[in-house]
Amino acid sequence: TKTYSAVLSNGSALPGWLTINATTGQIKGAPPNDAVGVHLVKVTLTDSVGTSVTAAPFAITVNNTNDAPEIDVSQLTRQPVNEDFNGWTFDASKAFSDDDLKDPLTGVQNDPDENLTYSALLLDGSALPGWLSIDDETGVFSGTPENSDVGSITVRVTAKDSHDAFESGTFVIDVQNTNDAPVVVVDGVIGAEIIAEDSLLTIDTAQVFFDDDTIHGDTKTYSAVLSNGSALPDWLTINAATGQITGAPPND
Numbered sequence: 001t002k003t004y005s006a007v008l009s010n011g012s013a014l015p016g017w018l019t020i021n022a023t024t025g026q027i028k029g030a031p032p033n034d035a036v037g038v039h040l041v042k043v044t045l046t047d048s049v050g051t052s053v054t055a056a057p058f059a060i061t062v063n064n065t066n067d068a069p070e071i072d073v074s075q076l077t078r079q080p081v082n083e084d085f086n087g088w089t090f091d092a093s094k095a096f097s098d099d100d101l102k103d104p105l106t107g108v109q110n111d112p113d114e115n116l117t118y119s120a121l122l123l124d125g126s127a128l129p130g131w132l133s134i135d136d137e138t139g140v141f142s143g144t145p146e147n148s149d150v151g152s153i154t155v156r157v158t159a160k161d162s163h164d165a166f167e168s169g170t171f172v173i174d175v176q177n178t179n180d181a182p183v184v185v186v187d188g189v190i191g192a193e194i195i196a197e198d199s200l201l202t203i204d205t206a207q208v209f210f211d212d213d214t215i216h217g218d219t220k221t222y223s224a225v226l227s228n229g230s231a232l233p234d235w236l237t238i239n240a241a242t243g244q245i246t247g248a249p250p251n252d
Contacts, residue, residue, distance in 0.1 A: 001048045009040035009057040018060070031062040033099040038062075064111055067099040068165035076157070076171035083178045086144040093118065093139030095169055096159040116159045123154040123170060132173070145175040147212045180212035182220060197249050201236070206243035 004025035006014055014020070018029035018039070025043065039060045046052040075095035081088040093116070100111040118139035120128055128134070132143040132155075139159065152174045160166040185208055195201045211220055222243035224232055232238070236247035 003046045004043060005046070006041055006043045009042050014041070015039070033064075033067055035062045036064045064100065066111070066114075066161065066163040066165055069096050069098045069116060069159045069161055069167040071095055071159075071167045071169045072097070073169050076169045079171060079173045080176060081145060081173060082176050083145050083147055083150055085178075088142065088144075090141040090171075091139060092120075092134070092141060092157045092171070093159070095157075096139070096167065098159075098161055100161065111162070113162055115162050118157060118159055120155055120157045123156055128155070129153065147177070147180060147215075149175045150177045150216060151175055177213065177216050179218075182209050182211040184208055185210050195249065197251050199248060201245070201247050201249065203245040204243065205238070205245060209243070 002025075003022050004020055005022065006020040006027060008014060015029075015031075015035060017031050017035055018027065018041075020027045020043065025045070027041070027043070039062065040057045041060060042054055042057040044052050044054040072095050076092065079088075079090050096116060098114060098116060100109070100114040101116065102109055116139075117136050118134055119136060120134045120141070122128060129145075129149060131145045131149055132141065132153075134141050134157065139157070141155075141157075152172055154170055154172050156168055156170045158166050158168040190203065190205055190208055193201060193203060205222065205224075206220075209220070211218055214220070220243075221240050222238055223240065224238040224245060226232060233247075233249075235249055236245065238245045
């Protein structure tokens with residue numbers, strides 16, 4: 001009977017992915033990404049009395065094939081950002097890896113031409129809102145959301161390699177409202193009023209004010225004093241909810 005065995009040319013064991021059938025001498029295996037390169041193998045035949053002979057080493061060359069990007073979705077964390085904050089960024093590239101960029105075992109780049117590029121859309125396939133952008137080379141998101149952007153959006157980010165293989169994942173951006181102070185509108189002037197005593201005076205003041213946060217349910221309270229800071233006369237009042245000033249001036 002004959003028995004076959006094999007080792008690498010330097011005498012070390014065959015890699016885990018490569019085996020030899022001791023009875024038939026058939027060598028087989030499915031090389032993983034970290035096996036890319038040349039492997040010199042020598043085969044030994046031993047007979048039933050223990051006499052052996054070793055053939056000259058031969059080369060098995062494992063060529064690289066493209067590996068698609070992979071994703072670690074745990075890195076795509078929910079992103080809170082305040083309205084009007086201009087310092088927010090999020091590096092989505094940390095969620096993606098590609099064995100062809102750097103083999104996880106050897107640390108060697110298997111494909112010198114490999115490169116990842118990044119793109120993003122909203123979950124429904126529509127374009128990102130105007131305030132939000134992604135750097136297609138680094139995968140870094142940035143932007144300054146405005147008052148109208150308050151709310152949550154779900155973003156789908158995609159990494160594509162040089163061979164058009166890709167992987168995608170999603171994350172949520174929560175734009176949180178910050179208070180916007182009310183302002184007097186341009187040309188917001190309350191006109192002077194001339195009224196006879198004992199007649200009813202009504203002045204609507206709300207139209208000269210504006211508050212961005214009204215769309216988020218912000219409530220407004222109106223108040224009034226005389227120009228010198230003293231309280232309104234007893235006959236004159238302002239509705240705190242509507243801003244309407246009413247009164248009937250007496251003779252004094």
